[in-house]
Amino acid sequence: MKSVNVLLIFRKEIMYKPIIYRIAKDFDIVFNVLEAKIFPKQEGRIILGLTGSDMQLDETLNYFKTEGVEVQILADMIKRDEQKCVHCGACTAVCRVDALYINRETMEVIFDAEKCVACGLCRLACPVNAMSGTAIDREI
């Protein structure tokens, strides 16, 4: 079993189709809604945590594409520049999902990209501009 966080963008043509329902029914995916924004008749954006086998996840991501859903893997959206990071910990104050957290033994800041939901708050908190990438909130 594997977990992946994805941002799904539903253009207005497909935003009222029951696509999420099918991923549970047809592909047996365990999903968790982490965030959702719906702009009526324009666009819907949803962040899902998907859990399933490699094959189930592959099939699900393919299914999204055949339905015309734009898929972005969140682990790829925000990056940390290891040369710039000074491990001060400022980002850990605002990270919503503990993707950025402190190892209490060493007090180093760990970045677990798999947990990231690309909210972009770490970019605001970081004093040395170590975090970069697209944040969903700020793009809308």
Next chain:
Amino acid sequence: MSSIEIKKSYEEINDKIKKGTAVVVTAAEMPGIVKSEGVKKAFEKVDVVTTGTFGIMCSSGAFLNMGHTKPRIRTTKVLLNDVEAYAGIAAVDCYIGATQVKEDDPLNKIHPGAFSYGGGHVIEDLIAGRHVKIKAKSYGTDCYPLKEYEKTITINDLRNAFLYNPRNSYQNYNTAVNCSKKMIYTYMGILKPDMGNITYSSAGQLSPLLNDPYYWTIGTGTKIFLGGAVGAVTWQGTQHSPGGKRDENGMVMEGSGTIAVTGDMKEMNTEFIRGASITGYGCSLMVGIGIPIPILNEDLAYFTGLTDSDIKTPIIDYGIDYPNGDVRVIKEVTFAELKSGNVSLNGRSIPSSPLSSYPKALKIANTLKGWVEQGFTIGIPQIQIPGAPFSRNR
């Protein structure tokens, strides 16, 4: 200061350092020695304890001399990468302050502003050896006729570049919480409403002035680690306040002491000094400082042996109280509680996070330990910084 008890002299310690026989430990290692062997034995055994801190330190900046131009200019306005440096010093001297923001920065017009480039970043770019564009203006004189000058330079083209920070290395510092109803963007980081989180900025047990709380060994002439290079304490820092509140052990419980420091930027390393952008607040500089504490007496062995559990900091509301200037201590907490990641406050468990880097502080203390082991002697303070009366309660 005559009142300082010296049981092991500077000369004795420096002789050992020169011979390579001094026992040097970090302020993270000292508590273990004091705990297992007691204060008296720890004093006899250890000669020097090294400290470290790395965090955002406003009241920092640099004196730069760009060398004389041909024809000569007597600068009245100087910009470095479009950040203004104060030019009212001499013909080609200027002072670039860490918190000065770039010309035309939108500041907080769209709140919270990003403050992406300022004086601290110019200092970092110079130390990194990156190109920096100088633009200078003048009114022209008979002896300095040039009115405008522009050149892209690196630090190697500057005749001098001295970091000179009027207030650094705060002995202790406030811990911040937000009692207001809205999210705030402060120099203590992003604070969520209704006491949603707590931030603090101190290296705690590793912090230089917490290891010598009465400033017995720190004064003008103390040799230090500054931004990766050898630096010196030049004076007490601005806002130095030795009379701050102290606990029963004599340890300070609020900001208290500060030092002014200087060092040669040409010898520094950006691993230990960085420009900083504080969202909604402004620009600044992250500074790495380490001070070696000679263990002159048992009291210094005792103080350097204290841990994060023994040092307290006041929690202050940055939502309403601090901006209004009505500072009230909500609660005193130890750095050990803060470092655990959660603080119990008003029956709630509130997540706490640091703003200063403990891993960097530890690296600085360890680097300085290496220096002292290799012959870096202790600078004897020529002028003590103002202290406080000491009475031993142990």
